[in-house]
Amino acid sequence: MRLDSLAPLLDRNGPWATVCTSTARATENAGDERRLAARAAGDELLRQGADSATADAVTEHLAALSPRTRPQGSAVFAADGDLVLDLPLTVAPERQHVAWSTLPHLAPLPELLGENPRCLTARIDRTGADFELVDAQGTRSAGQATGEEWPIHRNSTGELSEKHFQLRVENTWESNAGLIAEAIGRRFRETAADVLVLSGEPRERRAVHEKLSERLRALAVETSHGGRAAGASSELLDRETARARAEYAERHTAEALAALRAAHAPGPSPAGSGTAETVPSLVEAAREHRVATLLVRPGGPDRDTEVWVGDGADQVAVRRSELPYLGAPEPASARADDALLRSALATDAEVLLAAPGEELPVGGLGALLRWSHASPGSREEKTPAE
Secondary structure, three states: OOOHHHHHHHOOOOOEEEEEEEOOOOOOOHHHHHHHHHHHHHHHHHHOOOOHHHHHHHHHHHHOOOOOOOOOEEEEEEEOOEEEEEEEOOOOOOOOEEEEEOOOOOOOHHHHHOOOOOEEEEEEEOOEEEEEEEEOOEEEEEEEEEOOOOOOOOOOOOOOOHHHHHHHHHHHHHHHHHHHHHHHHHHHHHOOOOEEEEEEOHHHHHHHHHHOOHHHHHHOEEEOOOOOOOOOOOHHHHHHHHHHHHHHHHHHHHHHHHHHHHOOOOOOOOOOOOEEOOHHHHHHHHHOOOEEEEEEOOOOOOOOOEEEEOOOOOOEEOOHHHHHHHOOOOOEEEEHHHHHHHHHHHOOOEEEEOOOOOOOOOOOEEEEEOOOOOOOOOOOOOOOOO
16 A cells, blocks of 8 residues: 555644545445435534544535546545545445544555555667556556667668678667566656556567566566557556556565464564564554554454544554653543554555455564664564665
8 A cells, every 4th residue: 555645644733534435336326325314424524523624625526526527436635624636446335434543544555555566667679668657546657769760670681781781680679578568667767656567569568578677577577568658558557557556566465474373483583573462562563663664454353442643643652641741741541553654655655455264463563674673582683674
Protein backbone atom coordinates (compact mmCIF):
# COMPACT_ATOMS: atom_id res chain seq x y z
CA MET A 1 0.00 0.00 0.00
CA ARG A 2 1.42 3.35 -1.04
CA LEU A 3 1.00 6.04 1.59
CA ASP A 4 2.32 9.11 -0.24
CA SER A 5 -1.19 10.15 -1.32
CA LEU A 6 -2.09 10.51 2.38
CA ALA A 7 0.56 13.17 3.02
CA PRO A 8 -1.98 16.05 3.47
CA LEU A 9 -3.17 14.31 6.65
CA LEU A 10 0.14 15.13 8.34
CA ASP A 11 -0.22 18.88 7.80
CA ARG A 12 -2.88 19.57 10.40
CA ASN A 13 -4.22 18.30 13.71
CA GLY A 14 -7.56 16.70 14.48
CA PRO A 15 -10.00 15.64 15.60
CA TRP A 16 -10.80 14.05 12.27
CA ALA A 17 -13.90 12.96 10.41
CA THR A 18 -13.28 9.88 8.28
CA VAL A 19 -15.78 8.22 5.94
CA CYS A 20 -15.07 5.29 3.62
CA THR A 21 -18.02 4.86 1.28
CA SER A 22 -18.93 2.85 -1.82
CA THR A 23 -20.11 4.27 -5.14
CA ALA A 24 -20.18 0.88 -6.88
CA ARG A 25 -23.90 0.13 -6.72
CA ALA A 26 -25.40 0.47 -10.20
CA THR A 27 -29.18 0.67 -9.68
CA GLU A 28 -31.90 3.02 -10.83
CA ASN A 29 -31.94 4.59 -7.38
CA ALA A 30 -28.15 4.74 -6.93
CA GLY A 31 -28.11 8.54 -6.79
CA ASP A 32 -30.79 8.65 -4.10
CA GLU A 33 -29.01 5.90 -2.17
CA ARG A 34 -25.73 7.86 -2.20
CA ARG A 35 -27.48 10.98 -0.94
CA LEU A 36 -29.12 8.97 1.85
CA ALA A 37 -25.77 7.39 2.72
CA ALA A 38 -24.17 10.84 2.77
CA ARG A 39 -26.84 12.14 5.14
CA ALA A 40 -26.45 9.06 7.35
CA ALA A 41 -22.68 9.62 7.51
CA GLY A 42 -23.17 13.25 8.56
CA ASP A 43 -25.69 12.27 11.22
CA GLU A 44 -23.34 9.59 12.56
CA LEU A 45 -20.46 12.08 12.75
CA LEU A 46 -22.66 14.45 14.77
CA ARG A 47 -23.68 11.57 17.05
CA GLN A 48 -20.01 10.78 17.67
CA GLY A 49 -19.29 14.40 18.62
CA ALA A 50 -18.21 16.09 15.38
CA ASP A 51 -18.84 19.81 14.92
CA SER A 52 -21.61 20.71 12.50
CA ALA A 53 -19.30 22.50 10.04
CA THR A 54 -17.18 19.38 9.54
CA ALA A 55 -20.20 17.07 9.37
CA ASP A 56 -21.86 19.35 6.79
CA ALA A 57 -18.69 19.52 4.67
CA VAL A 58 -18.47 15.72 4.59
CA THR A 59 -22.18 15.27 3.84
CA GLU A 60 -22.12 17.75 0.95
CA HIS A 61 -19.04 16.15 -0.58
CA LEU A 62 -20.31 12.58 -0.27
CA ALA A 63 -23.64 13.48 -1.86
CA ALA A 64 -21.82 14.80 -4.94
CA LEU A 65 -19.61 11.74 -5.49
CA SER A 66 -19.97 10.08 -8.88
CA PRO A 67 -19.17 6.50 -9.90
CA ARG A 68 -17.71 7.93 -13.11
CA THR A 69 -14.82 9.48 -11.20
CA ARG A 70 -14.90 7.13 -8.19
CA PRO A 71 -15.99 3.75 -9.59
CA GLN A 72 -15.41 1.86 -6.32
CA GLY A 73 -15.73 4.55 -3.68
CA SER A 74 -13.86 7.14 -1.66
CA ALA A 75 -12.11 7.65 1.64
CA VAL A 76 -12.92 11.17 2.78
CA PHE A 77 -11.06 13.00 5.55
CA ALA A 78 -12.13 16.33 7.05
CA ALA A 79 -11.17 18.49 10.03
CA ASP A 80 -12.23 21.84 11.44
CA GLY A 81 -14.92 22.32 8.81
CA ASP A 82 -12.62 21.64 5.85
CA LEU A 83 -12.45 18.69 3.48
CA VAL A 84 -8.75 17.76 3.58
CA LEU A 85 -8.54 14.69 1.34
CA ASP A 86 -10.71 12.58 -0.96
CA LEU A 87 -8.90 9.36 -1.83
CA PRO A 88 -10.33 7.02 -4.52
CA LEU A 89 -10.63 3.41 -3.38
CA THR A 90 -9.72 0.35 -5.44
CA VAL A 91 -12.05 -1.97 -3.51
CA ALA A 92 -15.63 -1.02 -2.70
CA PRO A 93 -16.28 -1.26 1.07
CA GLU A 94 -19.01 -3.70 2.05
CA ARG A 95 -20.31 -1.17 4.53
CA GLN A 96 -19.81 2.53 5.13
CA HIS A 97 -17.09 3.31 7.71
CA VAL A 98 -17.72 6.50 9.71
CA ALA A 99 -15.44 7.76 12.47
CA TRP A 100 -14.85 10.92 14.47
CA SER A 101 -11.50 10.42 16.16
CA THR A 102 -8.28 12.02 17.33
CA LEU A 103 -6.36 10.59 14.36
CA PRO A 104 -7.54 10.01 10.79
CA HIS A 105 -9.15 6.56 10.79
CA LEU A 106 -6.65 4.86 8.46
CA ALA A 107 -7.36 1.30 9.60
CA PRO A 108 -9.78 0.37 6.75
CA LEU A 109 -7.38 1.55 4.01
CA PRO A 110 -5.06 -1.48 3.67
CA GLU A 111 -8.07 -3.62 2.73
CA LEU A 112 -9.65 -0.92 0.53
CA LEU A 113 -6.53 0.26 -1.31
CA GLY A 114 -4.35 -2.85 -1.54
CA GLU A 115 -0.61 -2.66 -2.15
CA ASN A 116 -1.00 -0.83 -5.48
CA PRO A 117 2.50 -1.30 -6.95
CA ARG A 118 3.56 1.36 -9.43
CA CYS A 119 4.65 0.14 -12.87
CA LEU A 120 6.86 1.97 -15.34
CA THR A 121 6.14 0.83 -18.90
CA ALA A 122 8.62 1.54 -21.72
CA ARG A 123 7.34 1.29 -25.31
CA ILE A 124 10.57 0.81 -27.24
CA ASP A 125 11.62 1.07 -30.87
CA ARG A 126 14.95 1.75 -32.60
CA THR A 127 14.80 5.52 -32.15
CA GLY A 128 13.61 5.83 -28.55
CA ALA A 129 10.91 4.96 -26.04
CA ASP A 130 7.68 6.34 -24.61
CA PHE A 131 7.20 5.92 -20.87
CA GLU A 132 3.94 5.43 -18.96
CA LEU A 133 3.27 5.11 -15.26
CA VAL A 134 0.53 2.67 -14.24
CA ASP A 135 -1.09 2.24 -10.82
CA ALA A 136 -4.56 1.77 -9.38
CA GLN A 137 -5.51 5.32 -10.38
CA GLY A 138 -4.86 4.68 -14.08
CA THR A 139 -2.20 5.26 -16.75
CA ARG A 140 -0.40 8.53 -17.35
CA SER A 141 2.51 9.67 -19.47
CA ALA A 142 5.94 9.61 -17.84
CA GLY A 143 8.00 11.20 -20.62
CA GLN A 144 10.13 9.72 -23.37
CA ALA A 145 13.68 9.01 -24.50
CA THR A 146 14.79 10.11 -27.95
CA GLY A 147 17.87 8.75 -29.71
CA GLU A 148 19.43 9.15 -33.14
CA GLU A 149 16.99 8.73 -36.03
CA TRP A 150 19.56 8.07 -38.76
CA PRO A 151 20.90 5.70 -39.81
CA ILE A 152 18.67 3.02 -38.32
CA HIS A 153 17.80 0.86 -41.35
CA ARG A 154 20.14 -1.41 -43.29
CA ASN A 155 20.03 -0.77 -47.05
CA SER A 156 21.44 -3.20 -49.58
CA THR A 157 23.07 -0.83 -52.05
CA GLY A 158 25.65 -3.18 -53.58
CA GLU A 159 28.24 -0.43 -53.16
CA LEU A 160 31.66 -0.83 -51.56
CA SER A 161 30.53 1.42 -48.69
CA GLU A 162 27.64 -0.90 -47.78
CA LYS A 163 29.50 -2.67 -44.97
CA HIS A 164 30.57 0.67 -43.54
CA PHE A 165 26.98 1.93 -43.66
CA GLN A 166 25.64 -1.21 -41.96
CA LEU A 167 28.23 -0.79 -39.23
CA ARG A 168 26.96 2.75 -38.67
CA VAL A 169 23.42 1.35 -38.40
CA GLU A 170 24.56 -1.18 -35.79
CA ASN A 171 26.35 1.58 -33.87
CA THR A 172 23.23 3.74 -33.91
CA TRP A 173 21.09 0.89 -32.56
CA GLU A 174 23.66 0.22 -29.85
CA SER A 175 23.88 3.88 -28.87
CA ASN A 176 20.09 4.31 -28.77
CA ALA A 177 19.68 1.19 -26.61
CA GLY A 178 22.13 2.62 -24.09
CA LEU A 179 20.38 5.99 -24.10
CA ILE A 180 16.98 4.36 -23.54
CA ALA A 181 18.32 2.13 -20.74
CA GLU A 182 19.83 5.15 -19.01
CA ALA A 183 16.54 7.04 -19.28
CA ILE A 184 14.61 4.05 -17.91
CA GLY A 185 16.89 3.88 -14.89
CA ARG A 186 16.45 7.59 -14.24
CA ARG A 187 12.66 7.54 -14.63
CA PHE A 188 12.36 4.39 -12.49
CA ARG A 189 14.11 6.19 -9.63
CA GLU A 190 12.26 9.48 -10.10
CA THR A 191 8.82 7.85 -10.14
CA ALA A 192 9.61 5.42 -7.29
CA ALA A 193 8.28 2.60 -9.47
CA ASP A 194 8.17 -1.01 -8.27
CA VAL A 195 7.66 -2.87 -11.55
CA LEU A 196 9.19 -2.42 -15.01
CA VAL A 197 7.64 -3.62 -18.29
CA LEU A 198 9.55 -3.40 -21.58
CA SER A 199 7.34 -3.44 -24.68
CA GLY A 200 8.38 -3.63 -28.33
CA GLU A 201 10.01 -5.81 -30.96
CA PRO A 202 12.28 -8.54 -29.53
CA ARG A 203 15.58 -7.20 -30.82
CA GLU A 204 15.06 -3.62 -29.65
CA ARG A 205 13.75 -4.44 -26.19
CA ARG A 206 16.42 -7.11 -25.58
CA ALA A 207 19.15 -4.66 -26.56
CA VAL A 208 17.76 -2.24 -23.98
CA HIS A 209 17.34 -4.99 -21.38
CA GLU A 210 21.01 -5.94 -21.65
CA LYS A 211 22.08 -2.37 -20.88
CA LEU A 212 19.95 -1.96 -17.76
CA SER A 213 21.46 -2.15 -14.29
CA GLU A 214 21.57 -5.59 -12.72
CA ARG A 215 18.67 -4.74 -10.40
CA LEU A 216 16.43 -3.54 -13.22
CA ARG A 217 17.32 -6.51 -15.44
CA ALA A 218 16.06 -8.80 -12.66
CA LEU A 219 12.84 -6.79 -12.27
CA ALA A 220 12.00 -6.24 -15.93
CA VAL A 221 9.16 -8.07 -17.66
CA GLU A 222 9.37 -8.19 -21.49
CA THR A 223 6.44 -8.32 -23.90
CA SER A 224 5.88 -7.86 -27.63
CA HIS A 225 2.42 -6.36 -27.03
CA GLY A 226 1.73 -2.66 -27.37
CA GLY A 227 4.63 -1.31 -29.38
CA ARG A 228 5.54 2.32 -29.96
CA ALA A 229 4.07 2.58 -33.46
CA ALA A 230 1.04 4.82 -33.91
CA GLY A 231 -2.20 2.90 -33.53
CA ALA A 232 -0.62 -0.03 -31.69
CA SER A 233 -3.18 -1.78 -29.46
CA SER A 234 -2.78 -1.21 -25.73
CA GLU A 235 -5.24 -3.86 -24.54
CA LEU A 236 -2.78 -6.76 -24.40
CA LEU A 237 -0.09 -4.55 -22.91
CA ASP A 238 -2.54 -3.44 -20.23
CA ARG A 239 -3.21 -7.09 -19.37
CA GLU A 240 0.51 -7.85 -19.21
CA THR A 241 1.08 -4.83 -16.98
CA ALA A 242 -1.77 -5.81 -14.66
CA ARG A 243 -0.36 -9.34 -14.40
CA ALA A 244 3.14 -8.03 -13.62
CA ARG A 245 1.77 -5.71 -10.91
CA ALA A 246 -0.29 -8.50 -9.33
CA GLU A 247 2.65 -10.92 -9.33
CA TYR A 248 4.90 -8.31 -7.76
CA ALA A 249 2.36 -7.60 -4.99
CA GLU A 250 1.91 -11.29 -4.20
CA ARG A 251 5.65 -11.99 -4.23
CA HIS A 252 6.54 -8.91 -2.18
CA THR A 253 4.01 -9.70 0.55
CA ALA A 254 5.06 -13.38 0.63
CA GLU A 255 8.70 -12.35 1.14
CA ALA A 256 7.78 -10.06 4.04
CA LEU A 257 5.66 -12.75 5.70
CA ALA A 258 8.49 -15.25 5.26
CA ALA A 259 10.80 -12.88 7.14
CA LEU A 260 8.23 -12.55 9.92
CA ARG A 261 7.76 -16.34 10.00
CA ALA A 262 11.51 -16.88 10.30
CA ALA A 263 11.47 -14.91 13.55
CA HIS A 264 9.08 -17.54 15.01
CA ALA A 265 11.33 -20.46 14.09
CA PRO A 266 13.31 -22.07 16.92
CA GLY A 267 17.04 -21.44 17.11
CA PRO A 268 19.17 -18.37 16.47
CA SER A 269 17.46 -15.53 14.63
CA PRO A 270 18.61 -15.12 11.02
CA ALA A 271 20.81 -12.13 10.25
CA GLY A 272 18.80 -9.02 9.43
CA SER A 273 15.65 -10.48 10.98
CA GLY A 274 14.64 -7.60 13.27
CA THR A 275 10.87 -7.85 13.76
CA ALA A 276 8.16 -6.66 16.12
CA GLU A 277 4.66 -8.06 16.68
CA THR A 278 3.37 -7.01 20.10
CA VAL A 279 1.75 -3.60 20.43
CA PRO A 280 4.37 -2.34 22.96
CA SER A 281 7.28 -3.37 20.69
CA LEU A 282 5.56 -1.93 17.62
CA VAL A 283 4.88 1.37 19.37
CA GLU A 284 8.49 1.61 20.55
CA ALA A 285 9.79 0.88 17.04
CA ALA A 286 7.41 3.41 15.48
CA ARG A 287 8.42 6.08 17.98
CA GLU A 288 12.09 5.52 17.06
CA HIS A 289 11.38 5.44 13.28
CA ARG A 290 12.62 1.84 13.05
CA VAL A 291 9.66 0.36 11.12
CA ALA A 292 10.60 -0.45 7.53
CA THR A 293 7.53 -2.53 6.67
CA LEU A 294 4.25 -2.58 8.59
CA LEU A 295 2.27 -5.80 8.07
CA VAL A 296 -1.48 -5.74 8.69
CA ARG A 297 -3.80 -8.75 8.89
CA PRO A 298 -7.59 -8.30 8.63
CA GLY A 299 -9.44 -9.02 11.85
CA GLY A 300 -6.39 -9.19 14.11
CA PRO A 301 -7.26 -8.68 17.80
CA ASP A 302 -4.51 -6.11 18.43
CA ARG A 303 -5.60 -3.69 15.74
CA ASP A 304 -8.06 -1.73 17.90
CA THR A 305 -5.92 -1.87 21.06
CA GLU A 306 -5.89 1.50 22.83
CA VAL A 307 -2.70 3.54 22.63
CA TRP A 308 -1.99 7.17 23.47
CA VAL A 309 -0.92 9.82 20.99
CA GLY A 310 0.03 13.46 20.64
CA ASP A 311 0.04 15.72 17.61
CA GLY A 312 3.39 14.41 16.31
CA ALA A 313 3.59 11.07 14.52
CA ASP A 314 6.35 9.91 16.88
CA GLN A 315 4.32 10.90 19.94
CA VAL A 316 2.80 7.49 20.57
CA ALA A 317 2.91 5.31 23.69
CA VAL A 318 1.17 2.39 25.34
CA ARG A 319 0.68 4.30 28.62
CA ARG A 320 -0.85 7.74 28.93
CA SER A 321 1.78 8.80 31.46
CA GLU A 322 4.55 8.47 28.84
CA LEU A 323 3.22 11.17 26.52
CA PRO A 324 4.26 14.28 28.53
CA TYR A 325 7.87 13.05 28.35
CA LEU A 326 7.48 12.89 24.56
CA GLY A 327 6.36 16.53 24.39
CA ALA A 328 2.61 15.91 24.30
CA PRO A 329 1.01 17.59 27.34
CA GLU A 330 -2.54 16.56 26.35
CA PRO A 331 -2.50 12.85 25.41
CA ALA A 332 -5.45 11.42 23.51
CA SER A 333 -6.64 7.86 23.01
CA ALA A 334 -6.35 6.21 19.58
CA ARG A 335 -6.47 2.81 17.93
CA ALA A 336 -3.11 1.06 17.59
CA ASP A 337 -3.54 0.50 13.84
CA ASP A 338 -4.44 4.15 13.21
CA ALA A 339 -1.41 5.33 15.19
CA LEU A 340 0.99 2.90 13.51
CA LEU A 341 -0.30 3.73 10.04
CA ARG A 342 0.14 7.45 10.74
CA SER A 343 3.70 6.73 11.87
CA ALA A 344 4.35 4.66 8.73
CA LEU A 345 3.16 7.59 6.61
CA ALA A 346 5.40 10.05 8.44
CA THR A 347 8.52 7.85 8.30
CA ASP A 348 8.13 6.55 4.74
CA ALA A 349 7.55 2.94 5.81
CA GLU A 350 5.67 0.61 3.50
CA VAL A 351 2.43 -1.15 4.46
CA LEU A 352 1.55 -4.66 3.31
CA LEU A 353 -1.71 -6.55 3.76
CA ALA A 354 -1.66 -10.23 4.71
CA ALA A 355 -4.37 -12.48 3.31
CA PRO A 356 -7.37 -13.03 5.64
CA GLY A 357 -6.46 -16.72 6.07
CA GLU A 358 -2.84 -15.97 6.98
CA GLU A 359 -1.88 -16.70 10.60
CA LEU A 360 0.73 -13.96 10.82
CA PRO A 361 1.02 -11.37 12.20
CA VAL A 362 -0.53 -13.14 15.18
CA GLY A 363 -2.30 -10.09 16.61
CA GLY A 364 -2.97 -8.50 13.23
CA LEU A 365 -0.02 -6.09 13.37
CA GLY A 366 3.67 -6.81 12.75
CA ALA A 367 6.74 -5.09 11.42
CA LEU A 368 10.08 -5.67 9.74
CA LEU A 369 12.52 -3.23 11.28
CA ARG A 370 15.14 -0.99 9.75
CA TRP A 371 17.36 -1.99 12.66
CA SER A 372 16.77 -3.75 15.96
CA HIS A 373 17.93 -3.19 19.51
CA ALA A 374 20.10 -5.84 21.14
CA SER A 375 18.63 -6.56 24.56
CA PRO A 376 20.85 -7.96 27.35
CA GLY A 377 21.33 -11.68 26.91
CA SER A 378 19.54 -11.80 23.55
CA ARG A 379 20.89 -13.30 20.34
CA GLU A 380 19.76 -10.28 18.35
CA GLU A 381 22.26 -7.79 17.01
CA LYS A 382 21.72 -4.39 15.52
CA THR A 383 21.07 -5.14 11.85
CA PRO A 384 20.11 -3.03 8.84
CA ALA A 385 16.80 -3.83 7.15
CA GLU A 386 16.92 -4.95 3.56
